[in-house]
Amino acid sequence: MMHSTSRHNTRSTERLSEEIRQPRSRSRGREGVPTAHVSPQQLRTAPPRQENSPIWQEPRVRRVDEEMRRSSSQNRLLDDGYDSSGQYSSSAGSLFRRYQERPGREDYNAQHATLDSLGEGVRRMMFNKPPRPPRMEDCANCGRPKSSEGRSSALEQLERKLGSVEYELRQHKLETNRQLMAKQHELDETIENLRLCKSNADDWRIRFEQSQKSLDETRQKEITLQRYLEHLPTSETNEQNRLELRHLRSENERLRDRVGRYQEEAGMLNQELNDKGKCLNSSKLREEMLSEELRKCQNELEKFADSNTAIKLQRELNSTLADKQQLQSDLDNAYKVHELLKKRLKMAEDKARNESVINFEKSSREEETIAALRRDLNDKDDMIGNLHMNIKELSSQRESVLKQNVVMENRIHELEALNTKEMSKLITSLLVQMTACSDEIKAIVKFCQQRALRKEPDLSLMLAARSSSPEGTLKENISIKVLEDRLQDIRALRREIDDLKDVICTQYAEEMGDNMVCNQQ
Secondary structure: OHHHHHHHHHHHHHHHHHHHHOOOOEEEOOOOOEEEOOOHHHHHHOOOOOOOOOHHHOHHHHHHHHHHHHHHHHHHHHHHOEOOOOOEOHHHHHHHHHHHOOOOHHHHHHHHHHHHHHHHHHHHHHHOOOOOOOOOOOOOOOOOOHHHHHHHHHHHHHHHHHHHHHHHHHHHHHHHHHHHHHHHHHHHHHHHHHHHHHHHHHHHHHHHHHHHHHHHHHHHHHHHHHHHHHOOOOOHHHHHHHHHHHHHHHHHHHHHHHHHHHHHHHHHHHHHHHHHHHHHHHHHHHHHHHHHHHHHHHHHHHHHOOOHHHHHHHHHHHHHHHHHHHHHHHHHHHHHHHHHHHHHHHHHHHHHHHHHHHHHHHHHHHHHHHHHHHHHHHHHHHOOOOOHHHHHHHHHHHHHHHHHHHHHHHHHHHHHHHHHHHHHHHHHHHHHHHHHHHHHHHHHHHHHHHHHOOOOOOHHHHHHHHHOOHHHHOOOOOOHHHHHHHHHHHHHHHHHHHHHHHHHHHHHHHHHHHHHHHHHO
């Protein structure tokens, strides 16, 4: 479109320069009056005007002159950093300067300067020339003066330019509608991802509560068993207390590791929420840029308010504004959901932190209790000699108690093994789902890059991403190498997303520059 516009400008410039520089060829009529050469097509398409009225007073000439003045003033505003409405905008000035500084811009500047000088010469010729008596001799049964041939051809050229500008405006409107549909699709995908994150967070919260409940039940059983064993004044009590101390220490370490894993998962979820917030901010920026573009289109449409095309364009603009408001409401809802997820995640982090502090305090109190029990055991060792006679009577009771203790320990180990197996399965399933999501997002980013570069999109990538089943890659154990590979894939995906953002910004700047070229013409 840029090359066709430049060729059209060049041809228009050459024609106007030839018409101004060539002398007027006139021939003498029968009565000695100069007669201008007028073609039959110009006679048929020439609009009627009043008799004895100068050509610079015609409505078409005045309208074209006003359009040329308005475009030149608008270019000066954009060069100084003002938008089409007359208000200061740093983005408008920077984009316009960036467009003017691109390669090949000097040819466009020279063409526009030539057009401005030719238009100024035409205006000076039409407005500064003193009126003279019109020549009323007809040419080929035409009621117009014969001296208007050059000016009517110039007006036809200007009308052709006006038609080309209207055609480019329609093309730009179609492109804007396509971009709005693409932004709507991206917003729907973002909302769906936010809903999926919310459901995953709720599932993890429910699982965490279940694990906490089972842990509390296990601790209650351990406390009951400890109270029961404290009343057994035997020699095996010391060894049993030592085993219990080791068990409590291992339980404390296991709980600390579990709290650390929960904190790492919370950090990963927080990172995902931050990424979604960045996506929302980029969507807001795109929506602001689209609103600015719509405002410019509305200002351009005000120039053609007296035609039927302006009415149609106004209706289409109203529908576009309604779609924009709907997108704005959807964006606000997505932002509210994002804030709610952030608050819930913060509450979960605070809860996990408080529970870790409580567990640490409980472990310290249990260690103090064990130290006190050790002192009591030292005192009871002195009493063992006196209680040796009672050992035979309590041996049968001790055997029954030891059997119950073995049964309880086996039950505790079974519960711990079951809990660890379920957690490993859940973590494996989460990793598989995240891998499937990253593959789908990668396919979508590749599709968007091909569309932004105006290439033929490869739909097989998206179909392959959808057809692949994430459950088919489920494994029982996940190694650190697999996790590192997944992390590298996610980082590469983020780099591709950044490249896609740069391509979209560059394409948008070029389209803004093309629109400014159309406005100048």
